[in-house]
Amino acid sequence: MKAPDLPYFKMNGIGNSILVVDMRSAGRPLTPAAARAIAGEVGLGFDQLMTISAPLSGGTDAFVDIFNADGSRAEACGNGTRCVAWVLMRGSPSHHLVVETAGGTLICDRLGPTRFSVDMGPPRLAWSDIPLAEPEADTAHVQLRHLSGLPDDFQTFSAVNMGNPHAVFFVQDAATVPLAEVGPLIEHHPMFPKRANVSFAEITSRASIRLRVWERSAGATLACGSAACATLVAAARDGLTERRATVSLPGGDLMIEWRPADGHVVMAGDTQIEHEGLLPAVLWDIAA
Ligand SMILES: N[C@H](CCC[C@H](N)C(=O)O)C(=O)O
Numbered sequence: 001m002k003a004p005d006l007p008y009f010k011m012n013g014i015g016n017s018i019l020v021v022d023m024r025s026a027g028r029p030l031t032p033a034a035a036r037a038i039a040g041e042v043g044l045g046f047d048q049l050m051t052i053s054a055p056l057s058g059g060t061d062a063f064v065d066i067f068n069a070d071g072s073r074a075e076a077c078g079n080g081t082r083c084v085a086w087v088l089m090r091g092s093p094s095h096h097l098v099v100e101t102a103g104g105t106l107i108c109d110r111l112g113p114t115r116f117s118v119d120m121g122p123p124r125l126a127w128s129d130i131p132l133a134e135p136e137a138d139t140a141h142v143q144l145r146h147l148s149g150l151p152d153d154f155q156t157f158s159a160v161n162m163g164n165p166h167a168v169f170f171v172q173d174a175a176t177v178p179l180a181e182v183g184p185l186i187e188h189h190p191m192f193p194k195r196a197n198v199s200f201a202e203i204t205s206r207a208s209i210r211l212r213v214w215e216r217s218a219g220a221t222l223a224c225g226s227a228a229c230a231t232l233v234a235a236a237r238d239g240l241t242e243r244r245a246t247v248s249l250p251g252g253d254l255m256i257e258w259r260p261a262d263g264h265v266v267m268a269g270d271t272q273i274e275h276e277g278l279l280p281a282v283l284w285d286i287a288a
Pocket residue numbers: 016047048068073074075076077078079080164165197215216217218223224225226227
């Protein structure tokens with residue numbers, strides 16, 4: 001049976017470049033090689049590609065698979081999930097959506113025409129959940145061992161899993177962090193068996209944080225929603241901020257709350273559609 005052309009939506013979540021592909025009529029999943037081809041030869045570059053498939057579990061509206069530009073999979077993507085919410089709710093009176101990802105179930109609510117919140121669930125903080133390579137009693141203050149030559153700011157980090165692994169470093173001045181130099185060193189450090197998304201956070205008040213992120217398998221991005229969530233958790237855990245703060249990334253602001261009532265982390269922010277089109281069916285024949 002010939003595969004159909006599939007609708008795509010080139011979007012961004014405060015600058016985080018997101019490609020949403022509606023695979024509901026495809027009947028088979030996208031392969032990592034096809035994801036790489038879409039980013040490469042096809043020329044639809046992205047930080048993350050989100051594919052929408054039919055729901056797998058009861059009580060959910062869709063299953064979403066998340067690819068980084070190198071074809072690897074991510075378990076969570078906050079900015080991309082808001083873009084998926086825009087695609088699935090457009091033209092519909094619905095204001096509420098439940099999507100399942102490899103990292104867990106995410107609840108999306110519409111706050112305005114292009115503004116959505118995502119309940120990212122509770123953070124996981126045990127060393128084996130991050131995961132870290134070795135037991136750590138205090139995941140809020142982990143020493144980055146055996147990595148010499150880094151400034152003092154980069155010796156201790158807070159480890160948080162938001163569906164995906166994050167290492168958060170608190171720094172005096174986020175703007176001057178040499179992201180492209182230290183990011184890959186930390187991402188690939190043997191302490192992180194699944195590697196890590198790396199955040200450099202500057203506390204600017206009890207309710208505001210400035211953040212720059214080196215994303216696992218994507219590099220420096222203008223924004224990363226799950227990193228903003230991980231950073232707020234790390235900051236509140238250390239008493240540096242309240243449990244609700246504005247996190248300012250190069251691409252814009254996210255409002256993050258670590259809700260006391262249920263321990264879930266909720267993110268709110270804008271989305272933008274750049275253009276939409278059809279992806280040729282031939283891509284679906286690219287082997288894994
Ligand atoms: N930009 C995404 C996260 C991508 C994380 C990905 N790079 C990984 O491998 O975990 C966000 O808004 O949450």
